[in-house]
Amino acid sequence: MNKEDKKHYEAKSEIFKALSHPTRLWIVDQLADGEKCVCEFVDKLDVDFSTISKHLSVLRHAGIIVSDKRGKQVYYSLQVTCVLSFMNCVDAVLESIRN
Amino acid sequence: MNKEDKKHYEAKSEIFKALSHPTRLWIVDQLADGEKCVCEFVDKLDVDFSTISKHLSVLRHAGIIVSDKRGKQVYYSLQVTCVLSFMNCVDAVLESIRN
């Protein structure tokens, strides 16, 4: 693996890392049918809001979601919707393990 | 998020974790066009073979690849080929960040 390849795979792995947390996958699913306010996540999860904020930050920095501040609230939405279609693939992996 | 959902997302995140390393993504790409012997990875990478073996183990436990021992050598191949199509999506993310 040469230097250029290495950079390429490092960048790619950052995307996967961003998706490597149950809470963040849940967030992605929540955004599947449109934007959501941070406050909605806070209500539905039993973790500190600072924790949620950091998860959102990870996804945003990876380029998977984008934020939009309107008034006091911040709305997030999916930037890269092909992530959703990969979820089906992941489910297939889980199925194949189970059987 | 209820208990069942939590388990589901935890399982899912394990798949992503397995793909969250440059070397492991490289391995997946290497397997795109068919099975490869561990020794081939050892030759092409500049890391300890025990490290490679552990990366292969991570991918195998996640159900992404399968191993087949023939003689002294172990051959690995992709079990879940839809992973490859997601790579295009990931590349799209990278593109969108770059621009």
Added chain:
DNA sequence: GGGATATTTGGTTATTATACCAAATAACAA
């Protein structure tokens, strides 16, 4: 059996990720 090769496993250490709390910032309302 004994030696050589291929791969995995265990141990140790360094780096990275995560959660919570507390404090900071931003926007709006009184």
Added chain:
DNA sequence: TTGTTATTTGGTATAATAACCAAATATCCC
């Protein structure tokens, strides 16, 4: 301006990952 709500950022302790070396295992050849 002061208070209130929404969200982010910084600090810190703990847990998970990853790399290397050394040792174990498995297979083949003599």
